[in-house]
Amino acid sequence: MRHGAWKAAPVICALLLLAACSAGDGRRRADATQYGLGHAAPAESVAREAVAIAPDGAGLPAGSGTAAAGATLFAQQCAVCHGAKGEGLAPFPKLIGREPREGFPFGRDARLARTVGNYWPYPTTVFDYIRRAMPYTAPGSLSADQVYSLTAYLLAANEIITTDAVMDARTLPLVRMPARDRFVRDDRRGGPEVR
Amino acid sequence: MTPLPDESESRPALERDAGVSRRAMLAAAAGLVGGAVLASTGGAQKPVAAPPSRPAPVAPPASAPAPGGPARLIGTPTTPVGGRSPFITAGRAPTGETNGASFTPLQELTGTITPADLHFERHHAGVPSIDPARHELMVHGLVDRPMAFTLDDLRRFPSVTRTHFLECSGNGRSAYRTPKGEMSPQMVDGLTSNSEWTGVPLATLLTQVGVHDDAAWCLAEGGDACLLARSVPLTKAYDDALVVYAQNGEPIRPENGFPMRLLLPGWEGNMNVKWLRRIELGREPWMTRWETSKYTDPLPNDTARLFSFELDAKSIITSPAFPAKLSGPGWWPIRGLAWSGRGTITRVEVSTDGGRRWTNAELRRPVLTRAHTRFELPWKWDGSEAVIMSRATDETGYVQPTRQQLVSVRGPGTDYHFNEIRGWRIRADGSVLYEAGAVAAGGGK
Numbered sequence: 001m002r003h004g005a006w007k008a009a010p011v012i013c014a015l016l017l018l019a020a021c022s023a024g025d026g027r028r029r030a031d032a033t034q035y036g037l038g039h040a041a042p043a044e045s046v047a048r049e050a051v052a053i054a055p056d057g058a059g060l061p062a063g064s065g066t067a068a069a070g071a072t073l074f075a076q077q078c079a080v081c082h083g084a085k086g087e088g089l090a091p092f093p094k095l096i097g098r099e100p101r102e103g104f105p106f107g108r109d110a111r112l113a114r115t116v117g118n119y120w121p122y123p124t125t126v127f128d129y130i131r132r133a134m135p136y137t138a139p140g141s142l143s144a145d146q147v148y149s150l151t152a153y154l155l156a157a158n159e160i161i162t163t164d165a166v167m168d169a170r171t172l173p174l175v176r177m178p179a180r181d182r183f184v185r186d187d188r189r190g191g192p193e194v195r
Numbered sequence: 196m197t198p199l200p201d202e203s204e205s206r207p208a209l210e211r212d213a214g215v216s217r218r219a220m221l222a223a224a225a226g227l228v229g230g231a232v233l234a235s236t237g238g239a240q241k242p243v244a245a246p247p248s249r250p251a252p253v254a255p256p257a258s259a260p261a262p263g264g265p266a267r268l269i270g271t272p273t274t275p276v277g278g279r280s281p282f283i284t285a286g287r288a289p290t291g292e293t294n295g296a297s298f299t300p301l302q303e304l305t306g307t308i309t310p311a312d313l314h315f316e317r318h319h320a321g322v323p324s325i326d327p328a329r330h331e332l333m334v335h336g337l338v339d340r341p342m343a344f345t346l347d348d349l350r351r352f353p354s355v356t357r358t359h360f361l362e363c364s365g366n367g368r369s370a371y372r373t374p375k376g377e378m379s380p381q382m383v384d385g386l387t388s389n390s391e392w393t394g395v396p397l398a399t400l401l402t403q404v405g406v407h408d409d410a411a412w413c414l415a416e417g418g419d420a421c422l423l424a425r426s427v428p429l430t431k432a433y434d435d436a437l438v439v440y441a442q443n444g445e446p447i448r449p450e451n452g453f454p455m456r457l458l459l460p461g462w463e464g465n466m467n468v469k470w471l472r473r474i475e476l477g478r479e480p481w482m483t484r485w486e487t488s489k490y491t492d493p494l495p496n497d498t499a500r501l502f503s504f505e506l507d508a509k510s511i512i513t514s515p516a517f518p519a520k521l522s523g524p525g526w527w528p529i530r531g532l533a534w535s536g537r538g539t540i541t542r543v544e545v546s547t548d549g550g551r552r553w554t555n556a557e558l559r560r561p562v563l564t565r566a567h568t569r570f571e572l573p574w575k576w577d578g579s580e581a582v583i584m585s586r587a588t589d590e591t592g593y594v595q596p597t598r599q600q601l602v603s604v605r606g607p608g609t610d611y612h613f614n615e616i617r618g619w620r621i622r623a624d625g626s627v628l629y630e631a632g633a634v635a636a637g638g639g640k
Binding site: 039054125 | 333340342344348396411414424428433434475479497499504507593600608
């Protein structure tokens with residue numbers, strides 16, 4: 001009915017407007033006032049502090065490393081907690097190991113150790129985490145070459161790259177991790193269904 | 196892996212200290228709502244691994260109280276910072292690890308606010324010592340104006356004050372994986388606490404820097420030794436995220452993020468980055484170690500759930516609970532806490548027969564969104580063995596699942612978000628033991 005449709009128009013408009021607002025991330029609702037507080041962050045401060053590495057490699061520094069150099073560093077700096085073969089000395093985690101090679105049965109067996117080789121989905125996370133947090137008692141003490149070398153060692157020891165592969169800002173993001181496709185976005189939404 | 200306490204850390208200490216006079220016991224209990232809880236758990240319980248920085252409690256008088264009692268003696272003078280009664284020994288446990296967790300003694304608390312010095316801790320590289328005069332929060336990336344804010348700057352923005360719980364998403368792991376009777380509410384679920392927080396909406400800070408239209412995520416990074424970092428979708432940043440600098444009316448304590456931390460109401464504790472030093476705006480998540488290797492949920496179908504931010508509805512009875520011992524049949528109020536990361540708690544049901552029949556408990560007001568809610572049900576114990584349990588429902592209609600339901604959808608190896616129904620078995624002798632979510636056949640929803 002034409003008359004009914006005309007009467008419904010404002011409701012439809014309101015619903016569309018509501019949908020447009022809720023589809024965004026809410027930035028239109030934010031306090032728009034410029035308070036003049038804080039100060040400009042100098043480019044050199046940002047460059048010094050912004051240490052995060054993205055999966056596409058953004059943020060990776062210049063430098064390079066290989067598994068051979070990484071093996072020496074691992075023995076000197078990491079084995080005391082993670083074991084000579086990266087097997088993990090409790091409570092410090094195991095880093096090396098691809099078992100079980102079939103499937104991804106971690107949800108069915110809580111005893112399985114999650115390693116860089118069998119669980120970590122992105123190679124860039126290895127570099128990012130070592131540079132942020134390791135060695136545990138002296139974080140930030142490794143050079144970019146050393147972090148690349150340790151990353152190369154862990155990836156090679158987990159049989160993901162060859163032992164002679166050179167890791168740098170170009171090659172590291174291209175490494176394909178075995179668990180890459182195992183991760184799915186959370187599908188819980190509240191409501192009566194338990195997920 | 197979050198270290199979890201074993202039974203040695205919270206030993207039952209049910210015997211009353213013979214040196215404590217009846218009058219002193221009553222005085223200590225009268226100072227708190229729920230004195231019955233204290234009396235039932237032993238007002239003179241042994242210290243539970245007090246943190247080393249805490250002043251040693253003054254020993255209660257060993258014998259021979261003054262004639263006429265304390266009301267006939269001049270007391271101690273005023274002091275700059277108050278302490279607890281020497282008769283009160285509630286403490287976090289376990290303690291002493293830089294990469295570890297300490298649990299809130301839920302069974303010792305009443306109401307909903309957790310005292311700041313009993314708020315649970317989870318650190319990945321210890322508590323940093325930060326001089327606020329030398330600390331800045333840098334906001335940069337896909338923005339028009341990269342900026343830095345000091346604590347003084349934050350305090351000059353319009354403030355908001357809100358009450359919210361925090362919970363480590365690993366809370367309840369040992370009760371799920373290795374349940375045993377001798378577990379207190381602290382050991383089962385002590386990685387949750389509830390505070391009144393004051394700070395600035397993150398949205399206000401984002402307005403100051405001018406976020407680009409193509410930005411969809413931000414990275415929040417802490418100033419601890421591991422530079423803990425998590426990716427946060429901008430929807431949350433603009434919805435209800437806060438950068439907070441105060442907790443329960445005072446500056447945030449160092450172990451909770453001094454001088455400033457991120458607060459994402461209802462989202463897993465790890466994302467509420469403490470000692471916040473940097474927010475970077477970008478198009479995609481960074482896939483940090485704490486959102487890939489850790490804080491992901493492996494499922495029985497050979498996948499793992501990523502970005503499981505919200506904490507689903509949950510509840511636990513905190514009294515009566517291990518290590519309490521009921522002195523005999525009679526009135527024993529059933530009290531506990533319920534919370535949901537998705538909004539308000541709309542109902543808490545309590546069963547006193549192992550899950551066959553359920554009764555609505557009273558919710559203590561105010562019932563706040565994404566905050567601990569106190570429930571209570573009067574209960575007259577007849578002296579026979581009973582299993583009591585609680586079941587929370589939130590505003591989305593989500594009902595706290597049974598253990599069987601959770602295991603069937605998540606599997607035994609799931610690593611976070613353990614919100615199955617918890618219970619307590621009260622034995623005929625009055626002792627109370629943790630009951631790992633058992634629900635009578637057909638009784639659970």
